[in-house]
Amino acid sequence: MYFPPALLALGNMSGHYYHHLTSFLLGALLPTVLLFFLASDRVSERLPTISSLGNGALVIGGRATAREGGDLTGVDGSAPAPAEKEKFPGLAELLPEVAMEDKTVIITSVNDAWAAPGSLLDLFRDSFHNGDGIAHLLDHVLVVAVDAGGFRRCKAVHPHCYLLDVFVVSSGAGDAANLSSANRFMSRGYLELVWAKLSLQQRVLELGYSFLFTDVDVMWLRDPFRHITLYADVTISSDHFHGDAGDVAGNSPNTGFYHVRPTNRTVEMLRRWRAARSRFPPASHDQNVFDGIKRELAGGELRVRIAFLDTAVFAGFCEYRPDAGRVCTVHANCCVGLENKVLDLKNVLADWKNYTAGLTSPEKKGANKFRWTFPVKCKASLKRH
Template sequence: MLAGTGDMAVVCALLTIGLLQTTMARHLMSEQPSSALADRLAALAKDKTVIVTQVSCGYLEFADNWITSVDALDISNWLAVAQDQAALDYLSARYPGHVLPVTDLMSTGAEGGLEAGIDLLEWGTTAFSEMACTRPLYLQAVLNLGYSVIYSDLDAAWLRDFQKLAPKRLDVVLVDDSEAEEERRSDNTGTGLMRFNPTEKAKALLRDWHQMCQDDESNAQPAWNKLFTPEKRDTLAFHIMTKEIYPHSVLLAQYNPSKQRALSPAWVHANFQVGKERKQEFLKQHSVWKLEAGREYPTCAPAPEAFSALAYPWQPFERLAAEAVLEDMGVAGGHAGADASVALPGMSNRHRS
């Protein structure tokens, strides 16, 4: 028997609610963090602080190099979130007690377990965007357990301890990826090194960041900077580290002491360097690639997408470097203008971090 109009409205409403709940469940972390995460944080944290990073199969060399750098500083309160089974197996064997699978931090993926392991995920691919946009969930899971959290990218080496240099008791501490002379005026704060304290404002900021990623189908850094507006900043206790000690890679590569303020880097970050070889070469040029030769790594499955250039509002200092990257990677007519929309044949444009 057909339902009446009122009954149909109720059914439609219930179906809509169900679909919304299903969609939200794909993106929200578990409201009850896993006991494994709580136990691991209790064992690792120092001064109620833990450093978190993300690792996939294709990034294991960078993970080893980054861990070597923090180990040299006698830093042991770090936790690697393994994105796939290959990364989990490798890191757990080499660094026991410092690794958890992503399924212990998020409700997503818990049913099917971890994938076997895929190659290096490049910015500009859907897979990279999705991985980067889960980061706010990991960080929020740590805050919800009462700990401060520092996130660090792996294509970097620490030369000094960010925990000792960054101000404490603020909602968020950031680095600057812009050309701005005054960091507090930056329009491109970096997401490769961030500190959050377990304040309600910081938790709300992470929720909003993740939602911005979802709403814009964006990557982590563009979504973050769209959120981190002057109006938003006025509501937060925040600090942006000076570029003298946390320079981005373009500034470091083009540094001219006669024309620019003095640098005393506390880290070397290979951001804006695209591809494994280019990142490794940059770190080697700055004498921070410390891996011994002959180390063996698991075989990773090919990445699901080829590189694609993106529609992105490039900053002036990025443009020439980006155009060179596109040429190196065989993208014809790779002009990285303010409204550029360049992609390999058959690839859709995505957002960049």
């Protein structure tokens, strides 16, 4: 059959047209599919809501652990008493006021001693004001107070405060730990303080918010969010860093500074982390437990993606080698005693002010002969314990 040349040319043009149309549609569809899979990993919007009245109350009964729904169970699986419930009323209404545009909240926690005038909360806030363009981040900090004194002091100096009443009932004696005192490192009161934070953090994730938890003895000097990788579910600071951010087995985590994204996987991670407390000795820090289960979290069916932060940028007294030209935070870890922390952190802020005062241009950052003051008080405190 004879086909006119004009018709053949039209057919060729049609073939090229459909080829390009198909390529265009596939190119447009691929990002949509990727977004769908990313969104499918986020926390379900059908999770239970919470009351909007009052503040949170958390009852910890010795070795009790909490399940995702909020009811506490003993390690033997027995049913909890009716009063043994953790609730966070008002949190859902408070988070939108604190969060950044991408629904990220910075969280720290205090008690009466840590929030006292001239103590850690004042130093923490001062670090933002004296940091490199990070004062605005204070607007996105939620200070969680675990006692009435800490809450009153927080309200006097900071716009976003939340009272988490933590009543610790010992298994047997019936006494309650004093959470308002200085609580020396690894004391009973100190342990309950660090464990109480995980329950609230799990709820923050369930409500669809990312969070960056920071101990109040972490001084902020530069914006840390530039170092939070999009790949990781959890980005965490280190006591000791061995050069590879993805080395789960080799790096030593420090749970005084970590960022978590809100996915079903990370909600389950928080639940398992809290539940794992019963598998470790009674005097186990939340950090010890996380270090003990990090490989099963990353390598099991949960496949949590964990990234560790370099101690040259996210420094601490355990491995004190901050790079003045890059450092974002300095943590008073490996330190026993509130007074020792306060004294050495004051030196950190004084050093930072001296460093920034000597800079005349961005090109000279790190070029001077700046030296950090060694944390003498904190290092000596470890030798005494």
